[in-house]
Amino acid sequence: KGVTFKSLGLLIIDEEQKFGVKAKEQLRKLQVNVDTLTLSATPIPRTLQFSLMGARDLSNINTPPRNRQPVTTRLIRWSQETIADAIGYELARHGQVFFIHNRIESIHGVAGQIEECVPGIRIAIAHGRLTPSETEQILLDFAERKYDLLLATTIIENGIDMPNVNTILINSAHRYGLSDLHQLRGRVGRGSQRAYCYLITPPLGTLTEAAARRVKAIESFSDLGSGMRIALQDLDIRGAGNILGTEQSGFIADLGFETYRKVFEEAVREVKQEDFATLFAAQTEQQAELGNALTDTTIDTDLDLSLPHEYIPQDSERILLYRELDELESDRELKDFADRLRDRFGALPPQTRGLLMVPRLRRLASHLGIVKVSLRREQMILFLPPSGSAYYQSKAFDILLKSVASYGKACEVRETREGHRSVKWHHVTTVYQADKILSSLYKALFARPDK
Template sequence: VTDGKQVAILVPTTILALQHYQTFSKRLEDFGVKVDYINRFRSTKEKTEIYQKLKSGEIEIVIGTHAILSKSIGFKDLGLLVIDEEQKFGVAAKEKLRSLKVNVDTLTLTATPIPRTLQFSLMAARDLSVIRTPPPNRQPIHTEVRVLNEDVIKESIYYEVNRGGQVFFVHNRVKSLLDVAAMIRRLCPDVNVTVAHGQMESDDLEKTLLGFIDKEYEVLVCTNIIETGLDIPNANTIIINDAHQFGLSDLHQLRGRVGRSNKKAFCYLFCPPISTLTSEARKRLKTLEEFSDLGSGFDIAMRDLDIRGAGNLLGAEQSGFIADIGYEMYQKILEEAMLELKQNEFKDLFEEELNDDLSYVREITLDSDVEMHLPDEYVSNIQERLNLYTQLDKLNNESEIDSFQAMLKDRFGRLPKPVLELFEGLRLRWVCKELGFERLVLKNNKLRCYFVENPQSPFYESDTFQKLFQYLASKGGKLQLNIKKNNRHLIVARDGIYTLKQARQLLIQIKEEALEVNK
């Protein structure tokens, strides 16, 4: 700003934009710096005035959500772009930033040091700075893992309220959120309690959050929507119910909502008895309890990656291409390389293991003009959508699909058609894997199934392929299947297939008849 340039600060939510505006205005009021913000709280007239002042250079710092990325907004001389909560924007938004704001210095920030973006996108970050020094007078957050106990809830809420503070109670099930609020009202009848979750109307949700910020309520019962960067210094106790169901990064981010002033903060992680939890859940909770000191974020990041089996990915050992391609892609390449070695050079050594694992296809590509995804209007938060895609990719049977669908209905409402098609595509992939198809294309009502591309694959020596080949080569009549070589691929084609469900039914029929599954 002192060099005569402008600064744009991009944030993921309207509430955060307003909070940053208030903070910047207060801190820069003695320097004569003109600060303003853009979000959907501003009227059309106000936005038009802001756009004009940006073009003239009258506004030096502007804070806003995605609206400030619009090509219709012009800057007199933009010198710096700051992206807060970087992990909330995803690949698409970051690519748009690079194309819209070329030759502008960019600083990306994340409120949590947990490297979530390693799983989802290529950040292409080259310079990394770690802020380990906390603001003056900050104290570590006291973290305890407890079995759900009404006396602890009552005591912790009254302790916080009696010292003039506020409490977050996180319960990530919308269906039973009101029941939890009723329980707290029963335990603490003289305390003002309100509820917030993602299925509320946006105006009601933001009115509730602003009311909590303005201290109209003392307890906020909510889902994990508070995870993104809310700065409420007066809230210094957070109670997280069913903490074992959250990821380590989610828990660390939620815990970061308290302890933002000079008061001692408390975080209670409620879960079933430790002995009943999975090994990974116990490790996550123990990590949060162990690393509660200020500046311990990188220690948590290292432990998180260790729990997931990635080793010391962020340390000095990170070299070569791992930093560029990201954790998930590195793991995938490593697994494929190991499998190739086992199937070729060390075939004799791993013969028993290979016989136990009869899957010749590790990943199936599904290409279709059928719409199958999680729509933006169904799950609005980008990071949440990416989390759900990652979870969905790990489903292995119908029982897990049923549980996942029930969770989606509870949190986001009735499943729209693109989401139902997404599950149908997952089921289709399962059948493809059994038959040895590594790619399936369904476009223009024509189905094409591609066998394993590598002609040296052990699949072509398997009983599965021999039976399929004999069946498909001799089959005529209703199925009208044919086999043809296309470059290096062996393809099974069929016309008149209109839906993913039809494609799956056809492949199941082939599997049952060719492999004699039911005989």
Template sequence: MFKSLKLYSGLAVDLERLFAELVEYGYKRQDKVSEEGDFSRRGGIIDIFPASFELPVRLELDNDRIASIKTFFPASGESLWEHRIVIVLPIKKISPHKTIPFSEESPLSSFIDLNKGDYVVHNQYGIGRFLGMERIKIKDKSKDHLVIEYDRQEKLYVPVESMHLVQKYIAFHVRRPKLYRLGGKEWLRTKNRAKKGIQKLAWELLTLQALRLSAKRTAFSQDSDWQREFEATFPYKETPDQIKAAGEVRKDMESTRPMDRLLCGDVGYGKTEVAMRAAFKAVMDNKQVAYLVPTTILAEQHYQNFSSRLKDFPVNLQMLCRFKTDAEQKQIIEGLAKGTVDIIIGTHRLLSEDVTFNRLGLVIIDEEQRFGVKHKEKLKTLRLTTDVLTLTATPIPRTLYMSLMGARDLSVINTPPENRLPIKTVVVEYDQDLVHQAVLREVNRKGQVFYLHNRVKDIEKIEDRLAKILPAHVTLAIAHGQMPASALEKTMAGFLKGNIDCLVCTMIIESGIDIPNVNTIIVENAHMFGLSDLHQLRGRVGRFDRPAYAYFMVPQHEVLDTDARKRLKALDEYSQLGAGFNIAMEDLEIRGAGNLLGVQQHGFIQAVGFDLYCRLLKETVTVLQKASPTQNA
């Protein structure tokens, strides 16, 4: 039987019994919780740091009943998210000799956050609608049950001890899912179809991994003195997750198997620094590095950052993109073939047939999902012989991360940089006075502003409108992808140097642009963007230890559709640091999952819901790994 403790709002709690159960599960009572396995009590407040949670939860009691459950930061005590139901698992260490194999009944997510009317998935009975909680008398004993409505208004009562079989239905599209009949065979058929598709994906992932594991290359040398000197030039304090991720990359490179690691982290959490250190390490072993980015602007940005960090080291760094003339491109390509260029930063131009390397040792890919199918195929072949580090700021939901462990090498950076402040998020109808006030406040404190208008055809009118409402000393410029390369480069260079106060631009700034002096962003027609896009845009500001502002504006008197309202509400709700992982679950396109799994898997997620999909994937990966001798080698 699956062993867990279910805590939910409204539950009557016998404290002595709760504490005894926690101790039995391997938890220790402390004055304050600081790590997994701790619990504490102060009056009517109980804090628990459950196994496999990123943060602890706080239960507030009212007359021995749970009034609220919230995730909180242990350092500050600040509350983050409220939950309805929490599943507390035993600490693994308590039974080393006895491991229970993972199955679809084991929960990956420890929270069940349901509202009345939400669609839910029960592993055994399929998709229904949650109607709320009800106390039912069974053999003279009253027990809480979840009530789920199925097709033809049939009802299923799920007792508390089986709550882990239920999760909210989340999928890529917002279409209403079909309700199943209780006792029918259709759900079983749907689930089995999804299982077959998932087995194919898991097999592909594990085969690719097995091919990589059987490939051999000379291990990179251990860190040199120069490596330590280079890392010491990082001007900030590394976060614990950054140190961990950099250590995982180092270990991969120092082994004899080619690396293929995916590094996920919220916008501005320091993924580039991990990549920079890996690049430097490769160059120290006389290998070439290709750093592949989705946009020309990002190539320019990384080139500037690398240049300033490498200025005291004999490393030949070049950039290949449309900002370069044909003659310059030819010269750089020759340098790559001869081996005189050590690090090359570029767009998909680096994947062209005429680009060859002399001794390529590491490929770093920024936001791989933004490259085309043809480019991805080329990258797939590279992976078998060359070390590959892929960076993504599209958050990958924790449930998917848990189910892919063992099938892909993943590193996650969840801790925000020190002194980083949450971005003040304002969702509001368009207001000219507010625009005037927001731009001036930023310019007066010697900062800069992104003003996002995502339509090239009338972007000049927007610049004119801003020029009319702002004082003459505020300098404005336009940036969009359809500009001539030389004009765009000139504008971006001027903005990077601080010569332009307010950049009126399109989504060209969405990916990775990091200008610490830009701490205000104003987005027009925010209702037209997907949630992940809005979150990425918000991440363009707030890279410094000063308060940052993000204004998401919708047209006055515009009637927003339900989805747009939902997106903007989620953006408002999840404005704290590291909110990306919650955004990923709120975003009904779940882009992080889609990009990682590929389009063919979308149908299966649609059919069984995201949570059950992840459970089935983890179960399949576990079974296949046990069966494969290569995986256990």
């Protein structure tokens, strides 16, 4: 707190997953609006959510160091034979071993069990209750190969780079978070040799669902550059926490990301219309006259609209492109996006050309007050707001009715007993046909009187 800067221009937070919200906010208070770069192999769920929503920029470094190999990861049970084989194999190729046990009170007992498995092994023990000088000496002795195995708590999780250590065993791996497991696994395989990570767990059937998913995920995603996939799994398992507040993971897992985002956007609209009604009065009046409040329209389709794996192989890259596409707000932005895809990946596949029409369809339908657009079974159905809505006294609804009349038998209005209304167009087999219909409605809605 006593540190001051004359002119702070850039704040870099390394190993960001180790910092709490309060600590990061305290750092940012060093100067208002300071540019911030956070580094992490596995971003915490809330940080990743901010990036996926576009609130923060996200950049992936996927190129591994030269000659680096992925770490082979295996789930094992506590067995003297299995542990002896894993340690014995590493010692046979003149390597060293990390053994992680995160309970200081029982760490010496574990050391005795390891000595029973591998008689004559030289074991060093390191944990957080040792003095800094003691810990330093133990690590120096281990680096000089005075010991074969370092039995430690998670204090070695960051900053340890020992290329001669290429086997790590993690006891009670089900008790660790995904980020912790990924960081610990990263302590081995620092050189050109094949490395091994053994996750010691009870039978998966005895674990909680979340714990089982964590250890399965860390076993599955062992390729180089898999930190993003692991972080996405962590986001799915733990939830994304709060937009405002200190919770960095949490209840979003119960709602689902899309539902949470929709509720959040609705809350922002309510604040605009109620607490800041005067400030946004002109915008609200214009939207009411046209019959829409920029409806949060969803698109539902059985058409093949996607960025194919064959076109963009990397999962993380496709996720970022889907996110970027979802945020485009004009035809010009869509054209620029398509040009960048062609420049980077080549000619657009048919399903990608169709996908690029989706943001435009959603934007047109949103301005028209359409709640949902369904493109299924060669039909387009426009789902309208519930009965009693101001939409039915709007210009947008009048134009929709005139369009229905002009299409004749190709179009029909439907209403359920519950009062849900929709308009169905027959023989709409592509997004381009849907775009043509919605574009004509949009042009009629926003046409000038003299036209």
